[in-house]
Amino acid sequence: MSKFMWGGIVMSKNGKVISIINMKGGVGKTALSVGISSFLSEKKDEKVLLIDSDPQFNATQAFIDPEDYLKSEKTIFKLFKPQTELHQSFVMPKREELVTKINKNLDILMGDLNLVLVNKSSDSGLIKRLKRFITKNNLRNYYDYIIIDCPPTLTLYTDSALVSSDYYLIPNRIDRYSNIGISSLNRAIGDLIDQEDLELKCLGLIYTMVQNHLSDKQKEVKAELESNKAMENIYVFKSSTSLVNDMQVGKQGPIATRYAKSNKDISDVVDELQALLSKNSSKEGVTVDG
DSSP states (O other): OOOEEETTEEEOOOOEEEEEOOSSSSSSHHHHHHHHHHHHHHTSOOOEEEEEOOTTOHHHHHHSOHHHHHHOOOBTHHHHOOOSSTTOOOOOOOHHHHOEEOSSSEEEEBOOGGGGGGGGOOOGGGGGHHHHHHHHTTHHHHOSEEEEEOOSSOOHHHHHHHHHOSEEEEEEOSSHHHHHHHHHHHHHHHHHHHHHTOOOEEEEEEEEEEOSSOOHHHHHHHHHHHTSGGGTTOOEEEEEEEOOHHHHHOTTOSOGGGSHHHHHHHHHHHHHHHHHHHHOOTTTOOOOOO
């Protein structure tokens, strides 16, 4: 564990970078990213950076007022913005030039619709831009956790998130359409690991938006997924998140910690997540007893 000076204070952390990803939309990915980040920062007193790498920037909208967002230029697009002049060289932004503070323990690197333009770039170096931002600014020593909310598509900025990460987490609904994407996700991430020589590990799969009582059909779909060859090396979390209507329409916004039922769900998820991380280092891989 390294130490360095930050504003006159000696910081000593070993922050974990975790991408939350699924190839399919509508599986509660952003709600999980926001919920984990909120709970860790508010209830566990951990220092967290939430990175919104989805052009839909829903994680950003959960915390940032629209007017404040429009006034700010501190978004992730600054990391990927194409250079307009050939002679220009990219200057890595400092943390304070990109990161916005939400509360004492939670910061956010806001998303940006303009990320869709990044895929048109032929600059192969962009894939490591986010990793370099984290490294150059010693963010692993400043934050206990860096959570990356990924888009549900294979893009340059999705790859950039995964290249930056130690682990990835798969949120998944119990339905056949959601199950289809797991094999594709495995292949895509496997190819990226080989291509970039990564030590990226899957923390597991979390069932999201689960109804109080599963129908026989849902139980069948769940069993079918868990017996699939694509799942043989993927841990299935014992905890899950429920379908909570208040998070969709509640006045307190789509943040799990603000509602009793979803707060209990995310508490269980975070406890299990931290237990996994404490048992395993990125070098040893992820294994779980029983």
